[in-house]
Amino acid sequence: MDAALAGETTAQAQKQTTKEYKSPPHALIWFFRKSRDLWKSKCQELQASIVLFFTTRRRQFLKRLDPWVRSDSGFRVIWRPSVN
Numbered sequence: 001m002d003a004a005l006a007g008e009t010t011a012q013a014q015k016q017t018t019k020e021y022k023s024p025p026h027a028l029i030w031f032f033r034k035s036r037d038l039w040k041s042k043c044q045e046l047q048a049s050i051v052l053f054f055t056t057r058r059r060q061f062l063k064r065l066d067p068w069v070r071s072d073s074g075f076r077v078i079w080r081p082s083v084n
Contacts, residue, residue: 021028 023031
């Protein structure tokens with residue numbers, strides 16, 4: 001590829017790689033901003049649902065534990081397996 005660009009100047013090579021838009025800039029700005037905002041809201045909704053899922057799962061896990069295992073200060077170790 002360098003051999004093909006050897007005879008060309010950098011300005012000509014850059015012009016070939018740059019895309020020229022036919023739409024007016026204000027229309028492009030509106031479109032890109034709308035696209036970004038939709039993408040952002042979609043990701044925020046997904047993040048909120050993930051957080052809700054794991055907080056619900058943690059709460060259900062803690063509810064299933066026996067009351068004598070749970071304590072106000074956290075978890076107590078009731079039994080440890082012996083290592084032989």
